[in-house]
Amino acid sequence: MNERWDVVVIGAGPAGLAAVVAARDRGANACLVEREDRPGGILKQCIHDGFGLLRYQSRLTGPEYAHRELSQVRARQIPILTGVFLLAIRRDDRRFTLTLQCPRRGVFELTASSLVAATGCRERTARQVFIHGDRPAGVYPAGTAQRLLNIEGLLPGRRCVVLGSGDVGLIVARRLTLEGASVEGVYEIKPEPSGLDRNLAQCLDDFHIPLHLCATVSRIHGRGRVSGVTVCRVDNRLRPIADTARLVPCDTLIVSVGLIPENEILRGLGLEFDPRTGGPLVDQTLQTSLPGLFSCGNSLQVHDLVDHVSEGGEIAGAAAADHAAGRLPAIPAMPAVEVRAAGELRQVVPQRLNPALPGRVVLWFRARRTLEAAALTAGWAGKSAPIGEYASLRPPEMQRFTLEYSGEPDHLTLELREVSGDARENGVRAVPA
Amino acid sequence: MVAPDQVTIACADNAVQNGARIFLNTAVIGLDVEGGRITGVRTNRGRLRGRVVINAAGVWADRVAELADDRFYTIHPRKGVMAITDRSTGDLQRRSLGMMWIRRPGRTKGGGVSRTIEGNLLLGPTADEVPDREDHGTSCEELEALLHRHMPLNAQLRPDQIIAYFAGVRAVTFEEDFVVEESRRVANLIHVAGIQSPGLTAAPAIAEDVRDLVVAMLRREVQVRARPEFDPCRKSPPSLSGLTLEERHRLILRNPAYGRIVCRCEEVSEGEVVAAIGSPLPATTVSAVKHRTRTGMGRCQGGFCTPSVLKLIAREMAVPATRVTWQGGDSLMLAGETGE
Numbered sequence: 001m002n003e004r005w006d007v008v009v010i011g012a013g014p015a016g017l018a019a020v021v022a023a024r025d026r027g028a029n030a031c032l033v034e035r036e037d038r039p040g041g042i043l044k045q046c047i048h049d050g051f052g053l054l055r056y057q058s059r060l061t062g063p064e065y066a067h068r069e070l071s072q073v074r075a076r077q078i079p080i081l082t083g084v085f086l087l088a089i090r091r092d093d094r095r096f097t098l099t100l101q102c103p104r105r106g107v108f109e110l111t112a113s114s115l116v117a118a119t120g121c122r123e124r125t126a127r128q129v130f131i132h133g134d135r136p137a138g139v140y141p142a143g144t145a146q147r148l149l150n151i152e153g154l155l156p157g158r159r160c161v162v163l164g165s166g167d168v169g170l171i172v173a174r175r176l177t178l179e180g181a182s183v184e185g186v187y188e189i190k191p192e193p194s195g196l197d198r199n200l201a202q203c204l205d206d207f208h209i210p211l212h213l214c215a216t217v218s219r220i221h222g223r224g225r226v227s228g229v230t231v232c233r234v235d236n237r238l239r240p241i242a243d244t245a246r247l248v249p250c251d252t253l254i255v256s257v258g259l260i261p262e263n264e265i266l267r268g269l270g271l272e273f274d275p276r277t278g279g280p281l282v283d284q285t286l287q288t289s290l291p292g293l294f295s296c297g298n299s300l301q302v303h304d305l306v307d308h309v310s311e312g313g314e315i316a317g318a319a320a321a322d323h324a325a326g327r328l329p330a331i332p333a334m335p336a337v338e339v340r341a342a343g344e345l346r347q348v349v350p351q352r353l354n355p356a357l358p359g360r361v362v363l364w365f366r367a368r369r370t371l372e373a374a375a376l377t378a379g380w381a382g383k384s385a386p387i388g389e390y391a392s393l394r395p396p397e398m399q400r401f402t403l404e405y406s407g408e409p410d411h412l413t414l415e416l417r418e419v420s421g422d423a424r425e426n427g428v429r430a431v432p433a
Numbered sequence: 434m435v436a437p438d439q440v441t442i443a444c445a446d447n448a449v450q451n452g453a454r455i456f457l458n459t460a461v462i463g464l465d466v467e468g469g470r471i472t473g474v475r476t477n478r479g480r481l482r483g484r485v486v487i488n489a490a491g492v493w494a495d496r497v498a499e500l501a502d503d504r505f506y507t508i509h510p511r512k513g514v515m516a517i518t519d520r521s522t523g524d525l526q527r528r529s530l531g532m533m534w535i536r537r538p539g540r541t542k543g544g545g546v547s548r549t550i551e552g553n554l555l556l557g558p559t560a561d562e563v564p565d566r567e568d569h570g571t572s573c574e575e576l577e578a579l580l581h582r583h584m585p586l587n588a589q590l591r592p593d594q595i596i597a598y599f600a601g602v603r604a605v606t607f608e609e610d611f612v613v614e615e616s617r618r619v620a621n622l623i624h625v626a627g628i629q630s631p632g633l634t635a636a637p638a639i640a641e642d643v644r645d646l647v648v649a650m651l652r653r654e655v656q657v658r659a660r661p662e663f664d665p666c667r668k669s670p671p672s673l674s675g676l677t678l679e680e681r682h683r684l685i686l687r688n689p690a691y692g693r694i695v696c697r698c699e700e701v702s703e704g705e706v707v708a709a710i711g712s713p714l715p716a717t718t719v720s721a722v723k724h725r726t727r728t729g730m731g732r733c734q735g736g737f738c739t740p741s742v743l744k745l746i747a748r749e750m751a752v753p754a755t756r757v758t759w760q761g762g763d764s765l766m767l768a769g770e771t772g773e
């Protein structure tokens with residue numbers, strides 16, 4: 001039962017769907033492996049709109065966006081193996097061997113010249129942000145609550161508190177309100193919300209849900225079901241201020257405290273990871289430090305816009321096909337060309353450049369903090385060139401730009417600097433890529 | 434090293450397989466004592482009668498003794514907080530590490546960092562006297578104390594590797610000793626109380642003592658014979674993690690439900706969840722399924738599998754999902770359906 005493929009893509013979310021289409025269009029014999037029963041990834045449960053503004057110039061719901069991507073896969077008759085669970089990945093003899101299981105075939109193997117990992121992300125749990133107290137029923141990660149509401153048709157609770165102001169939590173707060181539940185408030189430990197502006201406006205303001213900044217849930221109460229939570233303000237070192245503690249009666253705590261790229265299946269392969277993104281280190285083709293293994297979507301870095309996810313999927317899929325066909329030049333044997341993040345930059349992807357591949361490079365970055373006006377420059381061996389100026393930058397909003405790369409063997413330093421308010425008044429605008 | 438919940442569950446299943454009945458969610462609220470013996474055990478769900486009554490009520494054992502007017506010991510609760518790290522840390526150490534704390538006799542072993550049989554690392558437990566006998570919650574101070582004391586034992590451990598923390602309460606007598614004896618005032622009552630750490634380790638030996646006490650007590654009234662059909666071996670359902678790939682393959686072809694993975698972090702299949710729900714002592718709550726199969730015990734702590742487990746319990750028990758509980762009683766998982 002050994003099947004040989006040029007490219008196997010793991011995960012049939014938007015990243016994997018785009019990757020497999022791109023791989024096929026470059027002539028590769030490619031397939032998709034998905035552990036759930038249906039393709040589409042997280043988009044299946046995102047029934048709100050706002051997807052596809054860049055890629056399709058229209059406001060689609062998550063399932064509509066997934067449907068468009070999926071129809072590209074279907075048009076090419078690319079096989080999608082659903083309900084298939086990946087048990088292990090081995091690399092020998094320059095090929096990858098995947099051990100999988102599924103109800104119909106039992107345990108079986110596939111081999112591939114190139115692998116694209118598009119496995120998405122998981123949610124950070126209440127325990128990981130050290131929430132204490134009792135352990136009753138009624139504490140749900142926001143994504144789980146969203147799945148219960150939108151896929152299973154089940155209502156997790158009637159009186160809810162939301163911890164964390166991430167996008168998923170904001171969207172779930174609105175969804176719960178629409179289902180007749182009351183959302184007592186959203187509590188965010190940082191002085192700034194972590195969700196996108198448009199979600200703050202459309203999910204909280206429009207529904208009169210209060211947002212409490214510099215505040216957190218310090219304790220959960222209830223022995224059967226949640227009966228309430230203690231909330232309190234925090235000081236500038238994020239420590240609870242005891243005398244601000246207040247009990248908020250509720251039956252549900254929704255936790256929306258961040259997403260973590262899911263790469264557990266790759267851990268044994270010995271590739272390098274970037275602690276800032278939580279994903280593998282990649283070059284401009286989204287190839288990891290293990291030749292033939294590519295990474296894209298939320299498992300590479302957590303995205304806020306699906307359009308960027310699809311674009312990354314295309315880059316990875318096309319390069320995976322080239323690698324399988326022997327067309328992708330290997331990184332020359334010399335110290336890697338690093339992309340270094342300086343100034344107010346929190347993270348940049350890709351983190352490496354392959355000098356054997358000059359040409360247009362797509363890069364994504366996030367700012368470390370909110371900046372009213374900022375300028376991004378690229379520095380090569382002492383020379384520095386402006387890339388763009390931004391009127392407002394917030395950490396939740398990932399930015400994309402492109403660069404012409406000449407194959408320069410020196411490290412590239414990207415620097416984000418805050419510029420004075422005057423510059424802004426002089427009409428400096430963001431340069432959308 | 435054993436998994437304490439697995440040992441307890443295995444014993445319970447084996448007891449049921451041999452004809453014992455276990456009434457869950459059934460609390461003893463009174464004991465009828467007439468002429469120096471217990472004639473009835475009153476519970477929230479009705480009255481039970483038995484020739485012999487064994488009081489093994491853990492932290493509540495002294496209260497149960499009092500119900501028979503036979504309280505000659507008191508239990509004071511001693512809480513222990515523990516933390517579990519992600520399985521990826523399991524390779525950091527193979528042995529149990531602990532510090533030799535200068536300690537009073539009778540106190541706990543002092544805790545440390547040990548590797549569980551599943552390959553996570555377990556930190557703790559702590560030992561603190563608390564007023565509440567069912568104080569299973571944790572606080573920031575307690576966790577910090579735990580980490581401060583045990584984290585340094587392995588320099589490679591970091592707080593962000595912790596996936597869960599929880600607490601248990603030991604049932605301690607002032608004598609710091611087990612009470613395993615017949616009542617001196619009630620003819621058919623046996624006390625198994627104050628079973629603090631290492632009570633799990635001691636449990637099989639304690640059970641043999643208690644068996645002898647029961648047999649002696651019964652022999653005063655009736656004939657007692659060994660049952661030839663007694664089977665001390667539990668028939669446990671298959672667990673994917675214990676199978677070779679070849680065995681796994683054959684199992685899935687026989688029963689495709691073992692091919693569908695429900696919990697991706699711990700790789701638990703639908704077949705295992707269904708078997709747990711249908712076990713001799715049925716696991717009918719999300720928490721019971723979790724303890725039997727490990728669904729939700731991994732790094733995502735149930736984020737992905739909870740909806741699936743909920744639906745499987747509802748399907749197998751033929752009840753609406755909105756009736757499924759976390760741990761019985763009023764711990765309902767859901768508030769209703771959407772669009773109501």
Ligand SMILES: Cc1cc2nc3c(=O)[nH]c(=O)nc-3n(C[C@H](O)[C@H](O)[C@H](O)COP(=O)(O)OP(=O)(O)OC[C@H]3O[C@@H](n4cnc5c(N)ncnc54)[C@H](O)[C@@H]3O)c2cc1C
Pocket residue numbers: 010011012013014015016033034035036039040041042043046048049050051052084085086118119120121143146167168171262265296297298299302303304305306307309
């Ligand atoms: C709740 C939420 C709301 C969002 N709202 C918006 C919005 O309004 N507008 C917008 O533009 N963007 C939005 N985004 C962002 C964007 O849609 C997501 O970032 C994007 O869908 C991620 O795509 P992905 O393919 O990387 O991951 P996913 O969609 O998560 O897909 C990953 C797939 O891989 C599968 N998989 C994982 N591991 C394995 C394995 N080992 N074997 C087999 N299969 C595996 C998973 O089952 C899943 O199907 C939102 C994201 C979330 C989470």
Ligand SMILES: Cc1cc2nc3c(=O)[nH]c(=O)nc-3n(C[C@H](O)[C@H](O)[C@H](O)COP(=O)(O)OP(=O)(O)OC[C@H]3O[C@@H](n4cnc5c(N)ncnc54)[C@H](O)[C@@H]3O)c2cc1C
Pocket residue numbers: 459460461462489490491492493494497512513514558600601602603625628629630631632633634635
């Ligand atoms: C933090 C911690 C760490 C430990 N570490 C170890 C270790 O490393 N090694 C070791 O060997 N041991 C250890 N132990 C000790 C071990 O767990 C206990 O000794 C053991 O569980 C005691 O078993 P038990 O049956 O006496 O009581 P329990 O396990 O407490 O069982 C008592 C049962 O009685 C029920 N009950 C109570 N009142 C009533 C009532 N009125 N009606 C009906 N039912 C009632 C309770 O619900 C409970 O299910 C540890 C304990 C703790 C708390």
